[in-house]
Amino acid sequence: xxxxxxxxxxxxxxxxxxxxxxxxxxxxxxxxxxxxxxxxxxxxxxxxxxxxxxxxxxxxxxxxxxxxxxxxxxxxxxxxxxxxxxxxxxxxxxxxxxxxxxxxxxxxxxxxxxxxxxxxxxxxxxxxxxxxxxxxxxxxxxxxxxx
Amino acid sequence: xxxxxxxxxxxxxxxxxxxxxxxxxxxxxxxxxxxxxxxxxxxxxxxxxxxxxxxxxxxxxxxxxxxxxxxxxxxxxxxxxxxxxxxxxxxxxxxxxxxxxxxxxxxxxxxxxxxxxxxxxxxxxxxxxxxxxxxxxxxxxxxxxxxxxxxxxxxxxxxxxxxxxxxxxxxxxxxxxxxxxxxxxxxxxxxxxxxxxxxxxxxxxxxxxxxxxxxxxxxxxxxxxxxxxxxxxxxxxxxxxxxxxxxxxxxxxxxxxxxxxxxxxxxxxxxxxxxxxxxxxxxxxxxxxxxxxxxxxxxxxxxxx
Numbered sequence: 001x002x003x004x005x006x007x008x009x010x011x012x013x014x015x016x017x018x019x020x021x022x023x024x025x026x027x028x029x030x031x032x033x034x035x036x037x038x039x040x041x042x043x044x045x046x047x048x049x050x051x052x053x054x055x056x057x058x059x060x061x062x063x064x065x066x067x068x069x070x071x072x073x074x075x076x077x078x079x080x081x082x083x084x085x086x087x088x089x090x091x092x093x094x095x096x097x098x099x100x101x102x103x104x105x106x107x108x109x110x111x112x113x114x115x116x117x118x119x120x121x122x123x124x125x126x127x128x129x130x131x132x133x134x135x136x137x138x139x140x141x142x143x144x145x146x147x
Numbered sequence: 148x149x150x151x152x153x154x155x156x157x158x159x160x161x162x163x164x165x166x167x168x169x170x171x172x173x174x175x176x177x178x179x180x181x182x183x184x185x186x187x188x189x190x191x192x193x194x195x196x197x198x199x200x201x202x203x204x205x206x207x208x209x210x211x212x213x214x215x216x217x218x219x220x221x222x223x224x225x226x227x228x229x230x231x232x233x234x235x236x237x238x239x240x241x242x243x244x245x246x247x248x249x250x251x252x253x254x255x256x257x258x259x260x261x262x263x264x265x266x267x268x269x270x271x272x273x274x275x276x277x278x279x280x281x282x283x284x285x286x287x288x289x290x291x292x293x294x295x296x297x298x299x300x301x302x303x304x305x306x307x308x309x310x311x312x313x314x315x316x317x318x319x320x321x322x323x324x325x326x327x328x329x330x331x332x333x334x335x336x337x338x339x340x341x342x343x344x345x346x347x348x349x350x351x352x353x354x355x356x357x358x359x360x361x362x363x364x365x366x367x368x369x370x371x372x373x374x375x376x377x378x379x380x381x382x383x384x385x386x387x388x389x390x391x392x393x394x395x396x397x398x399x400x401x402x403x404x405x406x407x408x409x410x411x412x413x414x415x416x417x418x419x420x421x422x423x424x425x426x427x428x429x430x431x432x433x434x435x436x437x438x439x440x441x442x443x444x445x446x447x448x449x450x451x452x
Contacts, residue, residue, distance in 0.1 A: 045318070108422070111422065114423065
């Protein structure tokens with residue numbers, strides 16, 4: 001087969017792999033992360049990405065004083081533990097799941113509305129020479145009106 | 148001739164590779180990282196370290212469902228005349244118009260669902276479906292979702308679940324297809340609609356101490372998130388236009404001061420939840436509110452016309 005015929009096929013294959021990975025990530029988020037939000041109402045937002053061992057992600061969101069929230073952060077089984085920290089705008093750490101045996105959820109409510117930062121870090125298996133593990137990490141929020 | 152074709156095909160390949168790799172990224176890298184001068188890597192360890200430190204950024208706006216819940220929890224009454232009439236669906240031809248109005252109709256259907264406006268809920272679900280279909284995300288809102296709503300029209304838990312699922316499917320389908328610009332426009336549409344409905348529902352005779360006004364002031368906290376989201380898709384002409392519009396809102400929000408005391412987390416054993424304790428002071432005057440309401444209405448009306 002001529003090179004010019006192979007190239008577009010290869011490109012389509014690579015593009016297809018990415019799309020498939022994203023679709024798998026969505027299926028993973030729906031199956032493994034969303035159920036952890038119950039009895040809170042899922043807000044409908046979807047945040048998920050394929051992360052590599054040692055990689056960090058950040059999420060910025062405003063939380064309101066009228067609501068109670070649950071955040072759920074779940075990584076695929078092939079990944080090492082996923083750490084998440086919640087920080088205020090002054091970078092003070094308000095919560096770290098590392099102190100709670102890498103709990104996947106955290107419930108909180110606020111006296112005043114705040115913009116908070118969620119920092120997610122996939123920890124490392126610390127096996128030099130091995131190909132770093134990668135997999136989907138999903139972050140979802142549930143809410144309910146404060147009683 | 149063949150050689151020339153080979154070079155062109157090679158360029159196309161490189162371009163597709165770059166687009167393909169970019170499409171795999173959900174968030175953007177920090178803007179300042181892109182602007183920093185790049186030093187040549189010393190060895191492979193340094194390169195690996197750089198990769199490990201690479202950050203994905205997610206900018207999370209309040210979803211239409213959350214916006215509607217905030218309006219209701221502030222004690223506002225339902226006013227169907229504020230919603231974008233479903234008869235307008237045929238007016239939206241461009242991707243930008245359909246994306247913005249998918250967000251708007253999703254917000255309207257969230258609003259209708261929370262106030263138990265069952266017929267409106269179904270009408271707006273159908274309108275949102277038309278927008279989603281027009282955008283080519285046929286699986287985002289399926290007929291079976293609408294059937295499920297009809298069958299459970301008095302079950303608020305199922306309604307919330309379907310509405311939430313609808314929004315998630317719309318956004319994730321667009322992102323999965325690498326259409327992050329369009330996904331960001333859906334979010335903008337929903338956020339602006341929530342702000343529009345809120346500002347229209349404020350009773351100026353009861354401005355001071357009005358809970359809805361407090362919720363509107365809170366939106367200042369999301370304006371930079373919204374701009375970051377749009378800026379990560381800068382270069383798309385439709386997004387660039389929205390950046391200008393949102394900039395007008397930012398200019399007004401910048402006139403409002405929000406002062407928050409340091410946050411003190413306290414664990415509440417009774418509810419198994421952490422309370423983030425802090426005090427807040429704000430200073431929006433009725434005059435600034437009116438400016439904000441006017442600009443929001445102008446922007447929103449330009450979206451739905």
